[in-house]
Amino acid sequence: MSQTILVVDDKANVRTMLKDYLGEQGYRVLTAENGQEALFTARYEKPDLVLLDVMMPQMDGFAFLPAFRRESQAPVILLTAKMEEQDKVLGLELGADDYVTKPFAMRELLARVRAQLRRAGIAPKAGALLRVGDLQLDQDKREARVGARAVNLTPTEFDLLARMMETPGRVFTRAQLLDGLNAAAMMERTVDVHVRNLRAKIESDPANPRFIETVFSIGYRLNDQVDD
Secondary structure, X not given: OOOEEEEEOOOHHHHHHHHHHHHHOOOEEEEEOOHHHHHHHHHHHOOOEEEEEOOOOOOOHHHHHHHHHOOOOOOEEEEEOOOOHHHHHHXXXXXXXXXXXXXXXXXXXXXHHHHHXXXXXXXXXXXXXXXXXXXEEEOOOOEEEEOOEEEOOOHHHHXXXXXXXXXXXXXXXXHHHHHHOOOOOOOOHHHHHHHHHHHHHHOOOOOOOOOEEXXXXXXXXXXXXXXX
16 A cells, blocks of 8 residues: 655645655655645544645644644654754754755655655564663554653654664764764754653653763763663
8 A cells, every 4th residue: 555645835836746756656645735734634644754844824834743743653854945943943843853945856855755754664673672761662563651651752753762772871972863863964953852852752850861861062872770
């Protein structure tokens, strides 16, 4: 069965261009012209990935993201004409997994789409269960838990956490973490945003994290001395 991509953009020519191109690549493509229409479509069609414009009438991309994240953890790639770093960071903080700046090359966009779909849908080896203290990742089921509490992570958050949990105590630079996500073209500050989102989800006190520790001027590590 073809994977479903939802294209959300207020410009009809962009929707048509992406629908035709991605359809030729074998994807089932749905479209919406604003965030409100996209939420309705996503609720019933359950897309595997969303390509999301930022600037739209009625409900823009920044308003769409938190509402969508309450219902789905499918990867979201922002399509943004804005060049300011703070706009990209805001999108990531709200739950986006990646971004492409307009105008973009179709081959680059396709590569980003394929990478996100691989990460969202393909698990590592059977039985790949990672556990540090009461934090647990089931890589077969793509499920995360802290104790008895289930935690909903985006594909990017899941892979970033898994990367650190595979070698607890190891210090990773931001560049190394980006490389592990196949996202070397993104800014290193992206890692800080995803770590902040992860802490909000897995830490009982994000301001004083038990699991993900900051190593000043270097990067991050997963605390290997966590008690259950």
